[in-house]
Amino acid sequence: MYALVDGNNFYVSCERVFRPSLVGRPVVVLSNNDGCAIARSNEAKALGIKMGAPWFQIKHLEDEAGLVALSANFALYGDLSDRMMSIAAGLGHRQEIYSIDESFVDLTGIRGDLTERSRKVRERILQWIGIPTCIGLGSTKTLAKLANHVAKTAERNPGVYPDHFAQICHLGRLNKVELDEVLAATPVGEIWGVGRRISEQLGEGGIRTALDLTRIDLATVKRRFSVVLERTVRELQGTPCMDLEDEPPAKQQIACTRSFGHPVLQLVDLQEAITEFACRAAEKLRRQDSHTAQVLVFIRTSPFRAKEPQYSKSAVFPLLTPTSDSREITEAALAVLDAIYQPGFSYAKAGVMLLDLQPAERHQFMLDLSPPIEEQGGAGHSDVEVQTVDRTRLMTALDQVNGRYGRGTMLLASAGLRGPDRAWTMKQERMTQQYTTCWSDLGLVRA
DNA sequence: TCTGGGGTCCTAGGACCC
DNA sequence: TCTGGGGTCCTAGGACCC
Numbered sequence: 001m002y003a004l005v006d007g008n009n010f011y012v013s014c015e016r017v018f019r020p021s022l023v024g025r026p027v028v029v030l031s032n033n034d035g036c037a038i039a040r041s042n043e044a045k046a047l048g049i050k051m052g053a054p055w056f057q058i059k060h061l062e063d064e065a066g067l068v069a070l071s072a073n074f075a076l077y078g079d080l081s082d083r084m085m086s087i088a089a090g091l092g093h094r095q096e097i098y099s100i101d102e103s104f105v106d107l108t109g110i111r112g113d114l115t116e117r118s119r120k121v122r123e124r125i126l127q128w129i130g131i132p133t134c135i136g137l138g139s140t141k142t143l144a145k146l147a148n149h150v151a152k153t154a155e156r157n158p159g160v161y162p163d164h165f166a167q168i169c170h171l172g173r174l175n176k177v178e179l180d181e182v183l184a185a186t187p188v189g190e191i192w193g194v195g196r197r198i199s200e201q202l203g204e205g206g207i208r209t210a211l212d213l214t215r216i217d218l219a220t221v222k223r224r225f226s227v228v229l230e231r232t233v234r235e236l237q238g239t240p241c242m243d244l245e246d247e248p249p250a251k252q253q254i255a256c257t258r259s260f261g262h263p264v265l266q267l268v269d270l271q272e273a274i275t276e277f278a279c280r281a282a283e284k285l286r287r288q289d290s291h292t293a294q295v296l297v298f299i300r301t302s303p304f305r306a307k308e309p310q311y312s313k314s315a316v317f318p319l320l321t322p323t324s325d326s327r328e329i330t331e332a333a334l335a336v337l338d339a340i341y342q343p344g345f346s347y348a349k350a351g352v353m354l355l356d357l358q359p360a361e362r363h364q365f366m367l368d369l370s371p372p373i374e375e376q377g378g379a380g381h382s383d384v385e386v387q388t389v390d391r392t393r394l395m396t397a398l399d400q401v402n403g404r405y406g407r408g409t410m411l412l413a414s415a416g417l418r419g420p421d422r423a424w425t426m427k428q429e430r431m432t433q434q435y436t437t438c439w440s441d442l443g444l445v446r447a
Numbered sequence: 448t449c450t451g452g453g454g455t456c457c458t459a460g461g462a463c464c465c
Numbered sequence: 466t467c468t469g470g471g472g473t474c475c476t477a478g479g480a481c482c483c
Contacts, residue, residue: 032451033451304449456479460476
């Protein structure tokens with residue numbers, strides 16, 4: 001049996017912890033650059049605001065309906081997520097943190113009333129952290145996901161599913177007839193792994209509900225769609241096909257990409273941006289103890305400004321010796337930028353991606369074809385080894401300084417020294433405080 | 448005027464091998 | 466006129482997730 005613990009409207013709930021006046025009001029959290037809505041309170045959903053709706057299209061609801069919009073405060077959400085996850089972990093023996101607001105918990109070997117146990121964990125998260133959650137239980141991860149959907153829907157839209165499923169839904173306790181009723185009430189597009197495209201195609205074939213999907217022929221699914229969808233159908237039928245991943249595998253690629261706050265035309269501005277993205281990506285790379293062998297850079301204009309000339313280009317720089325050194329990665333990235341930059345365009349977005357990642361302990365040295373150096377006396381380390389050690393220590397020091405005194409305390413000169421005055425700096429006009437991770441942002445209590 | 452960021456997996460097709 | 470069989474590896478693109 002698996003449980004899925006999921007924070008309700010997570011980013012909005014995080015903001016409400018420190019600003020209780022937002023409870024009961026329509027609230028959205030906006031993406032970087034205050035671009036579009038990436039989290040909505042129930043009241044905002046009731047206003048008809050869709051996931052991903054551009055802010056400028058819903059801004060009028062500020063005056064008309066009292067809508068509150070906030071800039072994304074990821075430092076706050078990440079910290080509250082950690083706290084929520086540590087309590088959710090107590091539900092069972094093993095936990096997979098699936099996203100910032102969701103975790104699967106393996107309930108194998110847990111005895112007693114699982115619904116009651118889940119309810120207690122839910123209450124503890126609500127009381128200790130302040131985040132409301134829903135918990136779904138099922139015999140496979142896909143069914144636990146479905147159960148979670150049922151729990152959330154029953155809480156928000158009475159009538160779709162039986163009321164007692166609100167907040168906690170244990171599908172494992174249902175008999176066949178009851179389970180079929182739940183499946184029949186669930187549109188196929190709500191199933192984990194069935195997106196918009198596949199949902200449309202299934203609909204054309206008359207498959208509209210989750211129940212229809214469980215009754216489809218497995219061989220046909222595999223042939224007409226893929227092994228991925230076949231696995232989803234099996235899981236829906238109660239056969240586990242996906243394991244819990246309690247130890248997250250190392251990432252296979254690492255990216256840092258941003259849309260700019262203003263259009264960027266000058267190469268020098270792009271160079272600063274690419275330097276920063278490359279250094280951030282390199283930092284993430286070192287955190288997981290990997291090296292990269294390929295650096296990809298892309299730049300592009302805005303596809304939304306259709307009247308302006310469009311340009312989009314990316315290219316890869318292969319590194320002869322895999323590395324996690326910010327200087328080498330930045331040098332490669334800037335070389336790519338030079339090669340793909342075209343003057344005369346208004347650039348809207350750029351990014352750096354590190355590909356072909358490998359464990360740092362695997363060393364690939366250059367084949368040295370130069371003539372052997374005459375005996376210099378003393379054994380000691382070879383030049384290559386000394387360089388590697390120095391470089392590692394330098395990068396460790398860099399990460400430690402920035403970790404302790406804040407991002408950007410020590411940086412490469414090509415990142416520029418203009419700080420927030422840079423042409424491309426993100427727009428974040430509605431930012432809340434970093435209440436839990438920054439001393440100067442602590443909340444004030446007025447007596 | 449204003450439209451996010453960061454990932455994963457699978458498949459088809461081409462290049463290449465013997 | 467007639468042109469095999471069985472592989473691997475890589476890449477681009479599509480689908481999905483939050």
